[in-house]
Amino acid sequence: MTVWDRPEPQGRPAPLDRERIVAAAIALADEGGLETVSLRKVAARLDAGPMRLYGYIATKEELFDLMVDEVHAEILPEKPPGDWREALRNHAHRTRRAALRHEWLADLLGGRPALGPNALAVSEARLAAFEGVADLDTVRCAVDIVGAYLTGAIRREIANLRAERATGLSDREWQRASGPHVMRMLATGRFPALAKAVHEGTEVDAETSFATGLDWILDAVAAKLARPPA
Structure with a gap:
């Protein structure tokens, strides 16, 4: 029970x-x-x-379950989405914003499905957006793939925020502090691909990185849905 x-x-x-x-x-x-x-x-x-x-x-585990479900009330969409892509994108961004308000949520994402009424309503909204789009197994796989990206991206972002607080250094300050060591290692010539990424890569903020990765995942799902059944 x-x-x-x-x-x-x-x-x-x-x-x-x-x-x-x-x-x-x-x-x-x-x-x-x-x-x-x-x-x-x-x-x-x-x-x-x-x-x-x-x-x-x-138990404390029951308390955590209730806490997660309470936060799912913040994730619930305010209105029905126009299509599956909007539903998954909206869910991802609302979940990320909720995790930034409640960083502990990152520690409880993933694992077994949340079973509270708010969490079930969130799942219902995502699945309903796929009505008539694909078979159930394909839909569940699509939702799981986006969920896996979402969980990993949020945990990484929260881990970076916690590291900033623990060290007292922003991400940019930490990069400057560790820069001399990195430059010495790259100068050895042992890491040419990494050196090119460091010297030529463009730095992006966390929100942009999250949105870009999410769009790539959604593009992959859309391509899969567009393929005729084997």
């Missing part, structure tokens, strides 16, 4: 519900990451005893 199948306790002495518990947990995670979230700390923020929370949430 999932946490959504289990009714909340009634008749408690003070007002407490899963919505308040999840909001407090998200606030803690936004401030200090998932490692700062525990039922004890959430209870303290709500000025309640830790045992009170166990009537509403059995």
Whole structure:
């Protein structure tokens, strides 16, 4: 039985519900990451005893599930998309923006599907956009491929942001600090392809890089959908 199948306790002495518990947990995670979230700390923020929370949430994993579903409410499209490509692009960008607001989300993306009502509504919107476009197996593969890119790109971007905070250096400052070592290594001639990329490549910001990679993935999906069945 999932946490959504289990009714909340009634008749408690003070007002407490899963919505308040999840909001407090998200606030803690936004401030200090998932490692700062525990039922004890959430209870303290709500000025309640830790045992009170166990009537509403059995484990920390259930709490994480509820937190992820709450953020999926931010990812839900505001209006039905025009087609599958718009649906997947909109979902990707809304998920990225949600992860930048709630960096801990990057640690929980991927793995088993989220089963909360908001997450299911997000999945429904993506799949419905493919209605009449392709067979179900092809659609699921397309959604999974875009999801894999999305998860990897978001985790990389969040990892870079965390590294900036840990070192106190922006990405550009870190590049300048490590530049002499890189230049010495490239001068050995052992890495010609890498040297060309460093000297001739164009630097792009994270949002542009994300959007470009997403468009490439969507182009590949469109090409697959355009092929006649084998």
